[in-house]
Amino acid sequence: xxxxxxxxxxxxxxxxxxxxxxxxxxxxxxxxxxxxxxxxxxxxxxxxxxxxxxxxxxxxxxxxxxxxxxxxxxxxxxxxxxxxxxxxxxxxxxxxxxxxxxxxxxxxxxxxxxxxxxxxxxxxxxxxxxxxxxxxxxxxxxxxxxxxxxxxxxxxxxxxxxxxxxxxxxxxxxxxxxxxxxxxxxxxxxxxxxxxxxxxxxxxxxxxxxxxxxxxxxxxxxxxxxxxxxxxxxxxxxxxxxxxxxxxxxxxxxxxxxxxxxxxxxxxxxxxxxxxxxxxxxxxxxxxxxxxxxxxxxxxxxxxxxxxxxxxxxx
Numbered sequence: 001x002x003x004x005x006x007x008x009x010x011x012x013x014x015x016x017x018x019x020x021x022x023x024x025x026x027x028x029x030x031x032x033x034x035x036x037x038x039x040x041x042x043x044x045x046x047x048x049x050x051x052x053x054x055x056x057x058x059x060x061x062x063x064x065x066x067x068x069x070x071x072x073x074x075x076x077x078x079x080x081x082x083x084x085x086x087x088x089x090x091x092x093x094x095x096x097x098x099x100x101x102x103x104x105x106x107x108x109x110x111x112x113x114x115x116x117x118x119x120x121x122x123x124x125x126x127x128x129x130x131x132x133x134x135x136x137x138x139x140x141x142x143x144x145x146x147x148x149x150x151x152x153x154x155x156x157x158x159x160x161x162x163x164x165x166x167x168x169x170x171x172x173x174x175x176x177x178x179x180x181x182x183x184x185x186x187x188x189x190x191x192x193x194x195x196x197x198x199x200x201x202x203x204x205x206x207x208x209x210x211x212x213x214x215x216x217x218x219x220x221x222x223x224x225x226x227x228x229x230x231x232x233x234x235x236x237x238x239x240x241x242x243x244x245x246x247x248x249x250x251x252x253x254x255x256x257x258x259x260x261x262x263x264x265x266x267x268x269x270x271x272x273x274x275x276x277x278x279x280x281x282x283x284x285x286x287x288x289x290x291x292x293x294x295x296x297x298x299x300x301x302x303x304x305x306x307x308x309x310x311x312x313x314x315x
Contacts, residue, residue, distance in 0.1 A: 007313050011306055014115045017207055018302065021214025035212045039107075042208035047106050048169030049201040050114070054123040055173030056182055063253045064127055070245070071131030075101050076139065078237070085233070093289050094147075095275060099230050100237070102140055103269040105129045106166055108298065111209040112305050113265050117258075117315050119202060124315065125262035130170070136272060137167060144278040213298060223292035231297050234271070239304070242267025258315035268304045270297035 024030050082097030103109065105125070113125045162168070176185060185191045219227070245267070246260035271294060279287045 007310055010116045010313070011309055014112065014206075014210060014302075015306075017210035018214035018217070021211040022217050023214075024211070025215045025218070030215075035215050038208050039212050042205065042212070043106060044165045046201050046205040046208050047110060048165040049198040050110060050119060050122055050169075050205050051126055051166060052169040052173040053195075053198055053202055054126045055170055056177050056185065058123040058127060058177065060177065063255055064130075066253050067128055067249065067255070067259070068131040068134075070248075071128065072135050073131075074241070074245070075132055075135040078102075079135075079139070079143075081237075093286060095279065095286055095290050096230060098140070098144065098275050099271045099290065099293050100234060102136055102272040102274075103129075103132060103266050104271065104273050104294075104298075105132065105266065105269065107209050107273050108213065108301065109266060109269050111206045111213075112269075112302070113262065115206045115210070116305075116309050116313075117261075119205070121258065121315055124258040125266060126170070128259060128262040128266055132266070133167065133170065136274070137164065140272065141274065141278075144274065148278050148280055217295065217299065219292060219295050219299075223288070224296065226289055227292040227296040230293050231300065234297065235300065238267045261312055261315050264308065265305060268301050268308070270294055270301050 021035075024035075078101035079097060082100030085091070085100070086093075086096045109125060109129065110122055114122045176182070186195050242264040246263045249255045249263055250257065250260050273294060276287050276290050276294070279290065281287075
């Protein structure tokens with residue numbers, strides 16, 4: 001009975017926040033501009049605060065290097081596989097390969113994992129995600145920019161990487177941790193106030209992310225028909241791969257159970273929400289195709305996570 005109560009009390013708030021967002025759109029309680037503002041607050045303030053605190057407090061281990069390299073190589077391999085499948089089956093949608101790799105860690109992963117297991121546990125999935133973040137900002141985004149406007153200058157790519165508040169939060173937290181500044185940040189005047197402020201901001205992360213996601217849930221019959229093939233293919237690839245990598249972390253790298261859970265949660269997430277932001281405005285069909293796939297996959301990810309959480313309610 002206690003286990004069932006735990007599952008309900010941790011999973012239901014996630015579903016309620018998603019439902020609130022959906023109701024806001026259906027009843028026109030707020031408009032698109034407000035939702036975009038909430039997203040901006042999430043990615044520029046709340047999410048970087050969570051990641052900064054997570055990487056500041058995490059105890060680094062040499063085994064994490066293996067996780068970092070493994071995740072980066074897997075993302076790279078999936079990207080290459082996407083191009084191979086597109087060529088073999090003569091798929092017309094040019095952004096198809098971008099839907100086969102990458103995971104929406106920031107806008108969905110943190111909120112699901114943190115909402116169900118607690119924000120204090122986000123460090124586990126943050127470490128698992130680090131290799132993926134390097135792939136997203138140095139390879140994935142570079143490919144999107146090159147495809148959109150032939151951006152090839154390494155300096156421009158590096159500027160884009162370091163201007164990201166999410167990346168800044170990860171790097172700043174990691175560097176301060178490695179220099180042994182954890183206690184200093186919490187206990188000294190001014191820095192202690194900054195940390196308290198970041199903790200306040202971090203508590204906003206889950207609602208700021210889940211309400212806009214619920215607001216965006218909308219999929220018609222035609223959109224569903226377009227999105228099913230790529231969604232099914234990705235699920236068939238990544239759910240078994242997630243289970244395999246989870247076992248590898250436990251057995252091969254001797255990491256604890258929370259890391260295995262974090263890997264599986266990461267692997268069931270939808271493709272990166274960055275993709276439609278970098279599709280040229282004139283490519284309306286491509287953008288609609290990508291948006292349909294992202295929306296369908298997001299809904300399925302939430303359902304799969306809910307089922308997984310029922311069998312794995314604790315880390």
